[in-house]
Amino acid sequence: MKKKLDVVSTSKPSRAEAERAVKTLIEYIGEDPEREGVRETPKRVVKAFDEYFKGYGLDAGEILAKTFSEVGDYDGPVLVKNISVESRCEHHLAPFVGHAHIAYVPDGRVVGLSKLSRLVGVYANRMQTQERLTAEIAGALEKHLKPKGVAVMIEAEHFCMKLRGVDEDHAVTVTTRFGGVYKKDADARESFLKMVKD
Ligand SMILES: [Zn+2]
Incomplete structure (x- = not known):
């Protein structure tokens, strides 16, 4: 069972990895990712991505x-x-x-x-x-x-x-x-x- 979960996690990045990627972009543009207004931004951006791209989980046939x-x-x-x-x-x-x-x-x-x-x-x-x-x-x-x-x-x-x-x-x-x-x-x-x- 554990092995199966590992396979899933390598094919699709985890939420934490996605948030880390957004934090990297924030650092890349020269912002301070720990600043108060920005600290929660990676979480919010990943949540927004879930919304923007929810079509991948939807089926026209249904x-x-x-x-x-x-x-x-x-x-x-x-x-x-x-x-x-x-x-x-x-x-x-x-x-x-x-x-x-x-x-x-x-x-x-x-x-x-x-x-x-x-x-x-x-x-x-x-x-x-x-x-x-x-x-x-x-x-x-x-x-x-x-x-x-x-x-x-x-x-x-x-x-x-x-x-x-x-x-x-x-x-x-x-x-x-x-x-x-x-x-x-x-x-x-x-x-x-x-x-x-x-
Ligand atoms: Zn374009």
């Missing part, structure tokens, strides 16, 4: 497992706009924040609307690029819900652009991913873009 087939005669797209996105770029760990707009055309099955924002959280709470985040959300919907089509758009501001001397502090990055009818049919794409803007 979130999308419960579906409903009673949609009456409804055969149009389902669009949820302005879902908050808060993620961290994998290059600098700087936040990027904005909104996701997600549409799908059901093939007889729908999911609870709150599930779409939880789905965003699964992938946003990881080290990310906006491009991959967009693709992963669309891919998960295709895989688990099997809709006739899916469209995902993310609009976000990247703090690594704002803060690192790049002279683009109001630039918004827009990414899109279309699948199924949204990929095949220009009118469907057009209609999605119009509904997002309206």
Whole structure:
């Protein structure tokens, strides 16, 4: 039993080791890690990391497992706009924040609307690029819900652009991913873009 625990501890650093690493960074920038305001910072930063990166412990399949087939005669797209996105770029760990707009055309099955924002959280709470985040959300919907089509758009501001001397502090990055009818049919794409803007 003890041996097994040792194997686990070598594959993933302990909490104490993570806190020690944050303390090293504090020392690296020339701060005094024992100063009163800073002494508890390693603990707080590791706790914040647990929150920022909780997506690694979440499973899109579980979130999308419960579906409903009673949609009456409804055969149009389902669009949820302005879902908050808060993620961290994998290059600098700087936040990027904005909104996701997600549409799908059901093939007889729908999911609870709150599930779409939880789905965003699964992938946003990881080290990310906006491009991959967009693709992963669309891919998960295709895989688990099997809709006739899916469209995902993310609009976000990247703090690594704002803060690192790049002279683009109001630039918004827009990414899109279309699948199924949204990929095949220009009118469907057009209609999605119009509904997002309206
Ligand atoms: Zn970055």
